[in-house]
Amino acid sequence: MPITILPPSAPIAAAHLHHDDSDEDMSDDDGLPVQSTTSIVTPGETVTSDPQWMRGHGTYVPADTTTIISTVAGHLHKTNKLLSVQPLRARYTPEIGDLVVGRIVSVQTKKWTVDIAAPMLASLPLSAINLPGGILRRRTAVDELNIRTFFSEGDLLVAEVQSLHGDNTASLHTRSLKYGKLRNGLFTSLTGAGGGILSRRGGVVRSKRQTFTLQTGAGEIDVVLGVNGYIFVSAHKKAGQDEKDVSITSLEQGVSETLYSSQNDDIEPGVAREITRVSTLVKGLVGCGRRVDEDMIVRVYEGAVELEAEEKVMGSSERAGGAKGVVEAVLGRLEMGG
Amino acid sequence: MAPPQPQQVNLSPAELSFLRSTLCQAPPVRFDHTKGPKDFRSMRAEYDVLPGANGSARVALEDGTEALVGVKAEVETSQWRPSPDARGSALAPDAEMRDAADDEDAKGKGQNSWIEMSVEIPGFRDDDSLPVFLASMLTESLLASGGLKDRLYINTRFHWKLYIDILLLSPPLSYPLALLSMTTHLALLTSRLPALKSEKDEDPLFDDDWDAAVFLYPKSKASASDDKPPVIVLAMGVGPNIIFDPCMEELAVADSVLAIACANATASSTRARIVSVRTIDPPSHLTPPGVPNSMNSATGGTVPASSAEALTQRELLANSGVWTPPRGGMKRGLISQVVKMVVEEGGVAEEVISALQAIELG
Numbered sequence A: 001m002p003i004t005i006l007p008p009s010a011p012i013a014a015a016h017l018h019h020d021d022s023d024e025d026m027s028d029d030d031g032l033p034v035q036s037t038t039s040i041v042t043p044g045e046t047v048t049s050d051p052q053w054m055r056g057h058g059t060y061v062p063a064d065t066t067t068i069i070s071t072v073a074g075h076l077h078k079t080n081k082l083l084s085v086q087p088l089r090a091r092y093t094p095e096i097g098d099l100v101v102g103r104i105v106s107v108q109t110k111k112w113t114v115d116i117a118a119p120m121l122a123s124l125p126l127s128a129i130n131l132p133g134g135i136l137r138r139r140t141a142v143d144e145l146n147i148r149t150f151f152s153e154g155d156l157l158v159a160e161v162q163s164l165h166g167d168n169t170a171s172l173h174t175r176s177l178k179y180g181k182l183r184n185g186l187f188t189s190l191t192g193a194g195g196g197i198l199s200r201r202g203g204v205v206r207s208k209r210q211t212f213t214l215q216t217g218a219g220e221i222d223v224v225l226g227v228n229g230y231i232f233v234s235a236h237k238k239a240g241q242d243e244k245d246v247s248i249t250s251l252e253q254g255v256s257e258t259l260y261s262s263q264n265d266d267i268e269p270g271v272a273r274e275i276t277r278v279s280t281l282v283k284g285l286v287g288c289g290r291r292v293d294e295d296m297i298v299r300v301y302e303g304a305v306e307l308e309a310e311e312k313v314m315g316s317s318e319r320a321g322g323a324k325g326v327v328e329a330v331l332g333r334l335e336m337g338g
Numbered sequence B: 001m002a003p004p005q006p007q008q009v010n011l012s013p014a015e016l017s018f019l020r021s022t023l024c025q026a027p028p029v030r031f032d033h034t035k036g037p038k039d040f041r042s043m044r045a046e047y048d049v050l051p052g053a054n055g056s057a058r059v060a061l062e063d064g065t066e067a068l069v070g071v072k073a074e075v076e077t078s079q080w081r082p083s084p085d086a087r088g089s090a091l092a093p094d095a096e097m098r099d100a101a102d103d104e105d106a107k108g109k110g111q112n113s114w115i116e117m118s119v120e121i122p123g124f125r126d127d128d129s130l131p132v133f134l135a136s137m138l139t140e141s142l143l144a145s146g147g148l149k150d151r152l153y154i155n156t157r158f159h160w161k162l163y164i165d166i167l168l169l170s171p172p173l174s175y176p177l178a179l180l181s182m183t184t185h186l187a188l189l190t191s192r193l194p195a196l197k198s199e200k201d202e203d204p205l206f207d208d209d210w211d212a213a214v215f216l217y218p219k220s221k222a223s224a225s226d227d228k229p230p231v232i233v234l235a236m237g238v239g240p241n242i243i244f245d246p247c248m249e250e251l252a253v254a255d256s257v258l259a260i261a262c263a264n265a266t267a268s269s270t271r272a273r274i275v276s277v278r279t280i281d282p283p284s285h286l287t288p289p290g291v292p293n294s295m296n297s298a299t300g301g302t303v304p305a306s307s308a309e310a311l312t313q314r315e316l317l318a319n320s321g322v323w324t325p326p327r328g329g330m331k332r333g334l335i336s337q338v339v340k341m342v343v344e345e346g347g348v349a350e351e352v353i354s355a356l357q358a359i360e361l362g
Helices: A141-145 A196-201 A269-287 A294-314 A322-337 B013-023 B129-144 B177-189 B307-316 B332-343 B348-361
Strands: A046-048 A068-070 A074-079 A082-087 A099-107 A111-115 A122-125 A156-164 A170-173 A185-189 A211-215 A220-225 A230-235 B043-047 B055-061 B066-077 B115-120 B158-168 B231-238 B241-244 B256-264 B272-280
Touching (some): A046 A082, A185 B013, A211 A294, A220 A269, A220 A294, A230 A269, B043 B177, B115 B129, B129 B231, B129 B272, B158 B177, B177 B231, B177 B256, B177 B348, B231 B332, B231 B348, B256 B332, B256 B348, B272 B348, B332 B348
Antiparallel strands (some): A046 A068, A074 A082, A156 A170, A185 A230, A211 A220, B043 B055, B055 B066, B066 B158, B231 B241, B256 B272
């Protein structure tokens, strides 16, 4: 069946909007009109005019009044006497030390501007990257002229947030071998759910390890989970394969010569297939409103491979619902199996 | 208002190269791993969503692209006088009486100008090329598919004027032609016109009972052979493979894109017939080429001295991991292969039309 057309879904699936907040039932419900977790407040809507409540995130109190007004569209949360509105969708708020995946938007004389799904574009100064030719190499005027050979528009990179400016723009750096240009793989974006307080409702969670290697039947796959909700799945970087191409310029150890390459290595078809599978499953996870982290991806990936193998044996190739359907099936089995 | 941004692909050369290599595999691995080459993205559809329109439909794709179509019919005098009255009532008797050619048959009387279509896409002006092209492609297939404009004929003095308003509710992530066409199909399929009570060349008088209204596309018992509005499917060629309903990322690496308007065949051996075919310039032609390692000073290569030298080196590097934007058009063999996949028994056209029909039946 190549095409599936479904009737419209019931008013937004309540399943993934529901979460158990232990604080929620503690307070007394006096003076608040809306209390259910399935209803949302919209920007400009008066939440309450009772002076006993304090305003939290996502709310606003106009001068000379006690009326609390919502500034975002989202769910109302109460923590004792504190009222906050958790937005349904929000952009990523950069924090120092976050590992992010970004895409170059424009190239300027001494810096790049990078889209990291934040409200403002981040900047990556030329002085904050590792130049090819070793750590001790000095930055010269030639590098400024050749700025496009390192990163040009559209290129993907993984970087760390180095500092934040007063207007909440972030400054990035790639001064580590973990960071740099991304290639040999597939990019997925989960914008609107990434990072911070939103992590409870799907998206990438800040965790100890944002990059990990996944073992698949065809080979190893690297997954980079940017805190900003940008995800890159690529073929595993093999160490020590750089000998084949000895160049005239003596490159220092430390920085590999393919650091700024925009050319893909030869990827086996099997590995490419698994990369696509992982990337699709990640999208399915977000569709189901689940958080995306290493543990979850590994479990769902293994479940999906098992499911496909079983389907092949059974001969039923009926796949409904695309990525989301597969993830739902896998999650259902995982919960059943314990 | 900000100037309209051209539909540009913002993917890095390495990503494009990867996408292309997966799509060129046999069988192709699509961007959504669970889909085969002939699979459409799953969508949600409903009809009769606008109470004031003669017919309406809304279709939402899983990636959030959503289209809304309303069909509104008005009675117009055939002398091209603006009729102040809306439908459903006798019109002002100022229309000139002409000697009525007693001809019950409306065949061949329809005019192309009786169907007016407008496409609105957020971020684009009315006269931008994308909405204009989309509207003309949709109108073209609708007029070419036959009987519709003849059914708008009432009598020698009056006719229905059909306004089809197409609204894309989200920014166009992928080329929205197929989505808009399917929504239009569903809206037209469920459109109804008030039943005519007057006879021949009298001033038209309509039944005010909406339950008695007749379908714009009449339905009979054997629903498979009914006349149905056309539907446009997008097919793209990449390497040796043909992929239907490409998403944005897949379009970015397409060799060629074909828009095929097909309608169900009323009397022929095949189950569907092709109404029109157009090629679409894929966005892949505008992508920046990747710089191979051997030409990149940052990876230990040497930058070629002249552009001629650079061209020669690029030609030698074709089919490696370096992204080169596709050139040229579509091979004849590929077109015939696509056409065959669309019209054959159980082909794409039949599947799409029957899936849209199933929505209406409930």
